[in-house]
Amino acid sequence: EVQLVESGGGLVQPGGSLRLSCAASGFTVSSNYMSWVRQAPGKGLEWVSVIYSGGSTYYADSVKGRFTISRHNSKNTLYLQMNSLRAEDTAVYYCARGFLGTSRDQSWDYYYMDVWGKGTTVTVSS
Amino acid sequence: AIQLTQSPSSLSASVGDRVTITCRASQGISSALAWYQQKPGKAPKLLIYDASSLESGVPSRFSGSGSGTDFTLTISSLQPEDFATYYCQQFNSYPPSLTFGGGTKVEIK
Numbered sequence: 127e128v129q130l131v132e133s134g135g136g137l138v139q140p141g142g143s144l145r146l147s148c149a150a151s152g153f154t155v156s157s158n159y160m161s162w163v164r165q166a167p168g169k170g171l172e173w174v175s176v177i178y179s180g181g182s183t184y185y186a187d188s189v190k191g192r193f194t195i196s197r198h199n200s201k202n203t204l205y206l207q208m209n210s211l212r213a214e215d216t217a218v219y220y221c222a223r224g225f226l227g228t229s230r231d232q233s234w235d236y237y238y239m240d241v242w243g244k245g246t247t248v249t250v251s252s
Numbered sequence: 253a254i255q256l257t258q259s260p261s262s263l264s265a266s267v268g269d270r271v272t273i274t275c276r277a278s279q280g281i282s283s284a285l286a287w288y289q290q291k292p293g294k295a296p297k298l299l300i301y302d303a304s305s306l307e308s309g310v311p312s313r314f315s316g317s318g319s320g321t322d323f324t325l326t327i328s329s330l331q332p333e334d335f336a337t338y339y340c341q342q343f344n345s346y347p348p349s350l351t352f353g354g355g356t357k358v359e360i361k
Contacts, residue, residue, distance in 0.1 A: 163296075163350075170339065170352055170353075170355045171288075171296065171339055171341075171355075172352065173349065173350035173351070173352065176348060178348075184347060184348040184349065186349065220296070225301075226343075227301075227302065229282035229284045229303075230283050230302060231282055233282045234281055234284040234345075235284065235343060235345045236283070236301065236342075236343055237286075237343035237348075238286035238298055238301040238302075238341070238343075239286075239288075239298060240307065242295035242296055242297070244294075244295055
């Protein structure tokens with residue numbers, strides 16, 4: 127069964143650090159595009175970061191320079207290292223498997239996420 | 253950055269109703285749009301990708317259409333399990349980033 131299970135969330139003080147993990151089963155993390163998406167309480171979805179199968183990494187401006195996405199191939203696990211945490215980073219964090227393709231008219235790339243974990247909650251508060 | 257505007261932000265409908273949700277992009281994105289359904293306390297679920305391709309296992313009452321800047325998600329006959337929040341999402345290649353619409357909450361009338 128294809129599955130993602132996040133862990134590592136919790137309560138952390140502003141300025142602190144936390145590392146989230148996302149263990150995959152049924153597929154290989156390193157062969158896929160993998161993303162982190164978060165959702166603040168009562169708010170919509172916000173993309174955080176993506177790692178390409180080739181290893182390239184990209185971040186939302188709101189987390190650039192503070193968060194680092196990585197993966198451990200032998201553990202088949204995705205990570206999100208979060209440093210210098212702020213109150214506005216409080217959210218449920220989801221990991222998701224992505225698929226990159228090209229639109230029907232070949233003019234635009236698309237990316238969608240077909241497998242999601244259940245999420246892990248991060249609370250940044252003193 | 254490309255913005256996605258969904259409308260309405262919420263709607264009330266009855267079981268059996270036909271429901272249409274709109275997503276407008278701030279610039280043309282061809283057909284590169286996905287739709288997700290999210291129920292309270294649950295992870296999002298992919299419904300539609302490339303504007304109109306139905307994800308495997310998703311009921312055929314869900315359909316997507318559109319290209320360029322205007323997109324729609326249609327539920328042909330609303331079922332009790334369809335009451336949820338729906339999000340559109342697009343992707344920028346250079347530099348890579350993803351954007352979600354603000355969401356549309358579908359409630360029971």
